[in-house]
Amino acid sequence: CIKQVPDPQASSSGTKVDPEAMRVIVPQGTPPVMSPYDENALEAAIKIKDAHGARITVISAGRNLAKPVLRKSLASGADDLILLEDNAFESLDSYATAHLLAAAIRETGEYDLILCGRQAADTDAGQVGSGIAEILKIPCITAACKVELSDGKVRVERVVSDGCEVVEAPMPALVTVSSEVGDQFA
Numbered sequence: 455c456i457k458q459v460p461d462p463q464a465s466s467s468g469t470k471v472d473p474e475a476m477r478v479i480v481p482q483g484t485p486p487v488m489s490p491y492d493e494n495a496l497e498a499a500i501k502i503k504d505a506h507g508a509r510i511t512v513i514s515a516g517r518n519l520a521k522p523v524l525r526k527s528l529a530s531g532a533d534d535l536i537l538l539e540d541n542a543f544e545s546l547d548s549y550a551t552a553h554l555l556a557a558a559i560r561e562t563g564e565y566d567l568i569l570c571g572r573q574a575a576d577t578d579a580g581q582v583g584s585g586i587a588e589i590l591k592i593p594c595i596t597a598a599c600k601v602e603l604s605d606g607k608v609r610v611e612r613v614v615s616d617g618c619e620v621v622e623a624p625m626p627a628l629v630t631v632s633s634e635v636g637d638q639f640a
Contacts, residue, residue, distance in 0.1 A: 491571025552585025593623035
């Protein structure tokens with residue numbers, strides 16, 4: 455799952471908050487990007503594909519999705535792209551987003567592993583991945599810095615306050631990927 459967000463590296467001058475709509479208004483000309491946390495999940499998916507021959511389907515929901523952002527996922531190695539695009543999707547909260555994405559995932563058919571970024575770069579809520587897992591009634595492991603697949607199970611090293619812990623779950627499962635994944639991912 456990927457989300458389009460305003461570029462977090464762009465200048466924040468001119469950014470305003472609409473208190474009535476309770477949203478941030480980004481200045482015109484600020485290009486959207488894939489949430490950097492979701493880029494980590496996509497990188498993890500590509501490494502799994504390289505190691506195990508998997509097929510990657512990227513799902514994104516929103517309003518006025520930028521084609522270059524979406525093409526990046528395909529250029530990086532994703533096989534399929536599912537877009538859920540509607541004006542009503544501009545102001546979805548985490549609960550509604552999780553339901554929308556879970557419904558799309560169900561429609562894709564069988565799946566083994568769902569990867570999400572640990573949170574979105576714009577809201578920092580970190581609720582959508584866990585929400586999807588709850589709705590689909592599958593195990594959820596958060597903050598993965600290393601993921602291994604074998605014998606129908608996912609084994610994850612996850613980041614905790616005093617280091618890492620190892621968790622294992624049967625697939626299908628959902629894993630939120632931490633920014634620490636980098637070169638540690640196997």
